[in-house]
Amino acid sequence: NIIEAVQKYTKAPARYTEATLVKKLEALGIGRPSTYAPTISKIMEKDRGYVVKERIEGKEREVVKLSLKGDEVLKKTEKEIYGAASNRLHPTDMGIIVIDFLEERFSTIMDYGFTAEVEKELDDIAEKGLDWHKIVADLYFPFHKEIENTYANATRVRAKRELGKDPKTGHTVLVQITRYGPVVQIGTREEVGEEGKPRFANLRNGMSMETITFEEAMKLFELPKNLGEYNGEEIVIGSGRFGPYVKYNNKFISIPKGKDPLELTKDEAIEIILKKMEEDKPMGEYKGHPITKGKGRFGPFLKWNNLYVNVPRKYDLESISMDEAIELIDKKIEKEANRYIKQWEDEKIAIENGRWGPFIRFKKKSVKLPKIDGKKPEPEDLKNFTLDQVKEIIEAELPGSFKKKKTNKK
Structure with a gap:
């Protein structure tokens, strides 16, 4: 037995x-x-x-x-x-x-x-x-x-965990939460001084602040990594705010989920590059401008004449026809034409039609328009607004928006 x-x-x-x-x-x-x-x-x-x-x-x-x-x-x-x-x-x-x-x-x-x-x-x-x-x-x-x-x-939560010391610099290695998510940091502000900068690396999928080890953290700093050249252009593997990527010919190409950027070979990187190049080939032309397909943070899109057009779920990006693409582009052009009441591109200022009525767009901020005679302004009321009038409204809502930068006198 x-x-x-x-x-x-x-x-x-x-x-x-x-x-x-x-x-x-x-x-x-x-x-x-x-x-x-x-x-x-x-x-x-x-x-x-x-x-x-x-x-x-x-x-x-x-x-x-x-x-x-x-x-x-x-x-x-x-x-x-x-x-x-x-x-x-x-x-x-x-x-x-x-x-x-x-x-x-x-x-x-x-x-x-x-x-x-x-x-x-x-x-x-x-x-x-x-x-x-x-x-x-x-x-x-x-x-x-x-x-x-x-x-x-209540004190502001500053979740951080020290992992050890960087053998090269002697600086603290820690993991902490930032506005962009959890990161590993080498060097505190006190350690690097006014002239220096801490180094940062994003945690990869599956990693956690609670369980990441010193060795795993240090491995993240192996990026960016140069894999050599392809057709005379360098292939660089890196990691950014939106995840790991292949940089080639000044383009950043996302590395597919499940692929470890630290283990990626040159051949695999070239495969990712070629697939992206194939995807970026124009599907055709419309009014003298190429139509290309792409996938971004917010889903699939078409690009035409510097215009980005979201592709609704009912369409398959891989098999969308030229007629369907042109229809989506025309709808986007019409929408954009109705979007602006007045626009000053050089100043990054516009009066736009919004879901709840007209508003001022200043850079990336939305500014509410004041009432006219006790009523919400209609698009017709705003067509004669001057740039100075709009700037006054912006300055009232966002003081200091148009302060001139001081120049150092020699």
């Missing part, structure tokens, strides 16, 4: 999918069928960056097997893949920091039981006609007091 013992690892609880998260909310008595989808959509919004749906590649680890046969113990090592998961919801570093802050400052509100109880009371108001004034007041006033106290006393 043989007795066998196999090494086992404790399994972490499975991450939620949208379906299992809804089941959990139902079990806790939180939400209603009409609120589940909007709740999940809200926490997954890109602008918030709290939760992402990811496919996690499995990792390899060793498993020890011991066999006892008579008086002899045999040891055998095998490999297994663990941690693989697809379409699971993962909290981002930003999401974890926000949760920690809310649990510290609003522990009552964050309690699952509290939310379920509020849901029950709201049902009682609807079904049993209970006095809603008292229920709402009992909730609102203590909560409002907590908010005011937080505004007055």
Whole structure:
């Protein structure tokens, strides 16, 4: 007879999918069928960056097997893949920091039981006609007091974690949250001085502030990396605000998901470049200008005569016809023609038609137009506005917008 013992690892609880998260909310008595989808959509919004749906590649680890046969113990090592998961919801570093802050400052509100109880009371108001004034007041006033106290006393969250020292400079290596997400930083402001600059590298997909090691962090600084030349132009692998990229001939080409930029070979980079060049080939011409296809942060688009035209979901970018492309371009031209009431391109100022009525566009900012004779201005009222009049309105809303820069006297 043989007795066998196999090494086992404790399994972490499975991450939620949208379906299992809804089941959990139902079990806790939180939400209603009409609120589940909007709740999940809200926490997954890109602008918030709290939760992402990811496919996690499995990792390899060793498993020890011991066999006892008579008086002899045999040891055998095998490999297994663990941690693989697809379409699971993962909290981002930003999401974890926000949760920690809310649990510290609003522990009552964050309690699952509290939310379920509020849901029950709201049902009682609807079904049993209970006095809603008292229920709402009992909730609102203590909560409002907590908010005011937080505004007055809470310190700004500066989530950071020191990982070690850079062997080359001796500067601190740390990971922290910035407005663009989690980054690894080499050198604090004090260490680099007024003339120097800290170095930054974005965390890659699957990395976390809580678990990243010093070695993993330092590897991120291997980018940008030069892979050599192709047709006389350098191929450089780098990482930017929107993820890893191949730089070739002054163009930045996103590296597909699942490809490790640090492990990318020259041949693979050339393949990415050639695919992009094929995609960028004009699909045809319209009024003497080429029409090209592309994919950006906000989805597929057509480019024609410096005009970017979003491609709606009902069209397939790969198979869109010339007639369909021209139709979309014409609609965009018509929309752009109706967009501007007046425009001063050199000043980056325009009066535009908006969803809620005309407004002033100054650089990237929107400025509200004042009422005329107590009424919202109509496009016809604004056609005779001068640049000076518009500048006065901008200056009133955004003081200092047109201050002349001081020049140093020699």
